[in-house]
Amino acid sequence: xxxxxxxxxxxxxxDEESILDGCRQALEKSGYSVTTSSxxxxxxxLTREIKPEVLFVDLxxxxxxxxxxxxxxxxxxxxxxxxxITGYASIVSAVEAMKKGAYDxxxxxxxxxxxxxxxxxxxxHRRLKVEAEILREEKARMEKNFITFVSHEMRSPLVTxxxxxxxxxxxxxxxxxxxxxxxxxxxxxxxxxxxxxxEHWLDIxxxxxxxxxxxxxxxxxxxxxxxxxxxxxxxxxxxxIVLESDLGKDLPMIxxxxxxxxxxxxxxxxxxxxxxxxxxxxxxCTDCDxxxxxxxxxxxxxxxxxxxxxxxxxxxxxxHGKQERQKGSGLGLTxxxxxxxxxxxxxxxxxxxGEGTTFTMKFPxxxxx
Amino acid sequence: xxxxxxxxxxxxDDQDYADxxRIVLENHGYEVYHTPNIHEGRERVLSNPPDLIILxxxxxxxxxxxxxxxxxxxxxxxxxxxxxxVTAVTEKTGFKFSPSTDGDYCLxxxxxxxxxxxxxxxxxxxxxxxxxxxx
Numbered sequence: 280x281x282x283x284x285x286x287x288x289x290x291x292x293x294d295e296e297s298i299l300d301g302c303r304q305a306l307e308k309s310g311y312s313v314t315t316s317s318x319x320x321x322x323x324x325l326t327r328e329i330k331p332e333v334l335f336v337d338l339x340x341x342x343x344x345x346x347x348x349x350x351x352x353x354x355x356x357x358x359x360x361x362x363x364i365t366g367y368a369s370i371v372s373a374v375e376a377m378k379k380g381a382y383d384x385x386x387x388x389x390x391x392x393x394x395x396x397x398x399x400x401x402x403x404h405r406r407l408k409v410e411a412e413i414l415r416e417e418k419a420r421m422e423k424n425f426i427t428f429v430s431h432e433m434r435s436p437l438v439t440x441x442x443x444x445x446x447x448x449x450x451x452x453x454x455x456x457x458x459x460x461x462x463x464x465x466x467x468x469x470x471x472x473x474x475x476x477x478e479h480w481l482d483i484x485x486x487x488x489x490x491x492x493x494x495x496x497x498x499x500x501x502x503x504x505x506x507x508x509x510x511x512x513x514x515x516x517x518x519x520i521v522l523e524s525d526l527g528k529d530l531p532m533i534x535x536x537x538x539x540x541x542x543x544x545x546x547x548x549x550x551x552x553x554x555x556x557x558x559x560x561x562x563x564c565t566d567c568d569x570x571x572x573x574x575x576x577x578x579x580x581x582x583x584x585x586x587x588x589x590x591x592x593x594x595x596x597x598x599h600g601k602q603e604r605q606k607g608s609g610l611g612l613t614x615x616x617x618x619x620x621x622x623x624x625x626x627x628x629x630x631x632x633g634e635g636t637t638f639t640m641k642f643p644x645x646x647x648x
Numbered sequence: 649x650x651x652x653x654x655x656x657x658x659x660x661d662d663q664d665y666a667d668x669x670r671i672v673l674e675n676h677g678y679e680v681y682h683t684p685n686i687h688e689g690r691e692r693v694l695s696n697p698p699d700l701i702i703l704x705x706x707x708x709x710x711x712x713x714x715x716x717x718x719x720x721x722x723x724x725x726x727x728x729x730x731x732x733x734v735t736a737v738t739e740k741t742g743f744k745f746s747p748s749t750d751g752d753y754c755l756x757x758x759x760x761x762x763x764x765x766x767x768x769x770x771x772x773x774x775x776x777x778x779x780x781x782x783x
Contacts, residue, residue: 439763442762445668449675
C-alpha cells in the first residue's frame, strides 16, 4: 500500500473508506507519501512499520478506540505528530485526545484545503521539535566539553607550579634558610587549597549539567561509609580525635554514585575534625525506617551558632568569617548538599553551641530493586 | 658523561611541566629529552629509542596520549619501552576514558596523577627502567 512519492510520510487510520480515499487524493496532490488503513489494529502495526511523520486517527471506529491508539502511539513513538479526526459533536473527546498526546484535531466534515493546512502545520511542528532536540543535544555536548576544557586549563598551571615546588625542594635541600622553607610550605598549602576549590567547582558543574546522574548504580551505603572511615582515620588520630561508628549490617541498597558519596561522607567527617578539639569524639551511625536510610555524623566540637546554621550550605560561607579562610575550599558543604539532592536525598545540620554538631544525610529507600 | 646513562623522553605540551620533571630527573643522573607533541615524540622514539617514556594525556587533542601509547605498544619495534602516563585528567572532568577506571584498556606500564611527589616519581622511574632491563 505504501506509496513511493517523495515527501513526508502520512498515515491515516479511519474506518470510512470514502474519507481515506478523499484524504489520500488531497495529500498526494501536494506531494506527500500517503498510506491508509481502515482497521485500527492493522493501522497501529503499519505505524510501527513505516514510522510516519504525521498520523491521522479517527476517534470513533467500530473495532478499536482511536483514543487508545493516540495514547499508545504518543507514548511509544513520541516523534510522530498525532492528529485526531473527529465529528463536530465530539470536541470534548478531541480535547481529551490532545491531553493524551495528540497535537491537533480535524473536525468532520473537512475540505481538502483544511486537511492540507492541518498537515502542513503538523509537519512544521515536527520539524521544529526535531531541530530543538538537536540543539539541546548540541548544547549539552558543548557544556560537557567546556567543563573538560576548563578543568584541564585551570589544573595544568597549578599542577606545574606544584611540580616546580617539588623540584625546588629537591635541589635546594639543605641550602635554604628555615624561613625560606616555611614560605615554600605556605605556598604549597595555598596551592593545594586552590586545587581543592577547582575539584569542588568541577563536581558542582558536573551535577548541574547532569553528567553526574549517569553514574548511578546499586550500592551498599555501609561499604561506602566504611571506606570513608578508613580514609579519615589517620587524620583523626593525628588530631587526637576518637572516630567511632555504629553501622547497620543490613541496610537496604540505594542507587547512587560510589565516589561522590564517599566524598560526601569524607567531607562531613573531615569538616567535623576541623571544629572538634583534641580529645573530642566523632560518631558515625546509620538508621533506617520505612521511608529513609539515614547516616549521621556527630561531633563534640564547638558547635555552630543558631543564627549561622541556615547559611552553612551556601558557597564560600564561613561561620567564623575571614580568619577561617585557610581551612578549606568553601565549597565542601555546598558540594555535599548538591550530591545529596542528586540522590533525591537531603542533608541537615543540628547544632548546640559548645556541645557539638550533627549532620544527618537522608536517602529515600528504593523499592524497585 | 657516562655512556650507560639512562635516557628518558618526556612528551608533554607544557614546557614548564617538562622542565620541572627534568630538573629532578637530571639531578638523579638521567638523560632527559622533551618533545611538545606526539608527532615529534613518535619520531624521537623510533629514531633514538629511550629507556622510558613519560607521556602526558591531553595535548593537541584530548586523547593524544592514549593514542600514542596504543600505537607504540602495538608496534614491535618499540613495544618493550616502558611508558608512564602522567596526567591531570580524571574521570571527574567528564572525560569518559580514564586510566584509573579503564586501566585494562590502557596499555601504559604505569599511570600517575600530576603533580608527582619527587620520591614517588623517582621510585616509579627507577622501577620501570629496571623492569625493562630484566626482559
